[in-house]
Each structure stands twice: as C-alpha cells, then as structure tokens.
Amino acid sequence: MNFFSLNKEAPDTTFKDAVIRGLAPDRGLYFPEKITPLSEDFFKNIDNLSHAEIAFEAIKQFVSPEIPEDELKTIVEETLSFDFPIVELNKNISFLELFHGPTMAFKDVGARFMARCLGHFSKDAKQDVTVLVATSGDTGGAVANGFLGVEGVKVVILYPSGKVSDIQEKQLTTLKKNITALEVNGTFDDCQDMVKQAFLDAELTDHMKLTSANSINVARWLPQLFYFMFAYKQLHNKYDNLVFSIPSGNFGNVCAGMMAQQLGLPITHYIASNNENNVVTRYLESEHYDVKPSIQTISNAMDVGNPSNFVRIQEIYKNDFSLLKENLSSYSFTDEETKVAMKEIYNDYSYVADPHGAVGYLGAKNYVESHPEAHCVCLETAHPTKFLDVVGEVIKENIELPAQILAVMDKKKKSIKISTYNDLKTYLLNR
C-alpha cells in the first residue's frame, strides 16, 4: 500500500519508506492512500479467530507487499504474546486492560510491532537505522523494550531529567545493548525540540538514517487498531451499542480506533477523555482549534498541548466538522476530579485504576448519562503501579507489584546527561 503526506507536498511512498522515514520530507504525517473495509464474514466469524489472526487480517492491506504474509504472521504473533482482558464494572462501563505487556502500557503493542517491521527492513540494509525518540514517560520504556537486541537498529531515547516516574526511568535506562538513554537537563518539550531539530539537520541526516518511534510513525500507530477489535470480540454478543472512551494525549489511540471503524468494526461513537490539556474538547465546542502550551497533570502521558495525530482524524472525516461531531465527543477533567474518580472506582467496584484510566472512566460516565443504551469501553492504558505516588496517595492500601515492575526496580540506571542540542549532535556523530 502507498502512503501520502498529509501536507501534500511530498511524493507518495511505500509502507517500508514511510516506516524508515517516520515523517514525510515535507514534515507531514503519512496516511494510507486507501482503506478497504474487511468482509462481513470476518466480523461474523470473529469469535473463531485468535488475536493474531484478527490482527493479521486487519493490517495486511497496509503493510503488503513489503512485509510478506508469512513474515507478517510471525510479527503479529510475537507482538501480541500477552492478554487484553475486559473488566466489566456495570452494564454501561468496562475497562479494557492494555497493560499486560512487558512495560505495562498500551504502547508496547505499537512499539513491538514497529520494532519487528524495522528489523525486517534492516536485515539486508547496509546502514544501521537510528531510532530517535523523546519521551514523557511510557514511550521510552516501550520502545527500548521493543527494540532491544534488534539487529541493524540503534535506539536513542531522550527523557527529561527528574520528570518521569522512578519506574519509567528504570524501564528506559537499564537495558544497555543497542539502547542508549540521554538524560536531558530540561522539559519534555526540550527533548522533543531536540529530536525535531535533529531530523532537520543535514549534517546528521547525510551521515545516518534517523527515524522516530512516536505515534506519528505508521508502524507504531496502525497496530493500535487491533485491540479495539479484541474488545469487540469479547463484548459483541452481550452489548450491541459499543462506544470507546479513550484517555488521550497525542490522539494516536483515538485515531487508531477510528481506523478500526473505517475497516468496518461496528463502533457507535468515540470519546476523547482529556485532562486539562483539552484543545480538542474546546474545538468540538467552538469549532476553534486553539493550541496552548501543555500543563503538568497527574496523568502525565496526556500532557500534550498540540496533539500530532489530530490531522489524521481530520483526514478520516474529510475535514467535515459535523461528521466528526457525530463520531467523537470530548470531555476534560481536572486532577481533583480524577482522584475522586480513582476513589470511586475503588470503593464501588474494588478496582484500582491508574490516573489515565480514571480520566477515561469519567468520560464514559458523562457520556452514558445521556446515552443509557450504550456500553462504553474505557481503555486502561497503563498499570496503576507505574504511577505509584498518586495511586498510593489516593487508594491508601498496599498494591502488589507485578513481575514486570519488580524486574526493573533494583537494576542500575545508566544514562548520559546532556543539556543542549549540540550535546545531542556530538553524541550522535561520535558514538
């Protein structure tokens, strides 16, 4: 399948090239030139399909012929080697747990899929690919883990010193091999600016192949549509009006869910649940897209002022505001409301939600008040123990640490401290 740049000033390109480039030469995001819905039989028969079979059918059209079918089967099987359970709270609301992968956030799915695609493309390439990624917390760990040991690929992660949780820092600084963590004396925005500057720096790009592993990369974004189908498989015999509430930052997840709908998945509506970084909530109220600098909240993976995937959503609904509003609602919540929700979920349902999942729950609760016929699936995007400070403060009980967390806690951190773009450039040119 060919992909085009949403800025429309770069040539169309293949899946392989889109993955290796990350962003188009005109700085636009890539988008598939065509989306062909899956057959009715596929959805009728979904109960008989495994996760890997569902994923294979769903993504095949986007990645062939560059990833041969046999290889794709292996890639989806390896990517999806953990569970995606649903926990029903009541007849209107469920959680879809996306945190059973190695770094306990949904980003494992996209990162593992992308790592395997890039590994496939690098097999007989003469030059190594360097994945450069800025993280506010979860992306770094998922990418580091997904790419660990992949031949022909080097990963350089930039993270803001002192601004990620202890567990998140351990997950991205303790792996070694082909993974390097650069600890930036600055904020997440500084990290992201450095990465962007590197992509525009010919002195670097003439010497090395640089790509990104954020959700702008099609190989990280598209596989996120899989778990909407897994949720459908688990719930369609019980509820026939399925809605998803998605705690959102860069809007990669919402946008992937909408791709599942484009493929024919019968989803009635999407809810983008936001913290106080709420440009989309305000847009849907006013039709005015008014970007503001991000503010820090307890759901830090959603502290995004200008969501990069929103242009893809506009493309899906052909820039038609009323069509978008038919399919998407958005609500915004404060940290205080989020903590109250975490308590409520714990007291009423004995379920420990992380702050991001709690924002998703609040969005669902708002929506079903006026849509009592809907069943709303909230994405629980990370395990609560990744945010032990906040979760411990609100729940006030000992929460058992899962094996994935225990495994990194006592490992020794290894990072290289940098302060400026020049430090990054010097590192990349001299390693």
Ligand SMILES: *Cc1c(COP(=O)(O)O)cnc(C)c1O
């Ligand atoms: C990245 C992340 C989000 C936001 O997802 P987007 O696809 O960027 O909207 C939400 N929750 C958690 C835990 C995350 O790590």
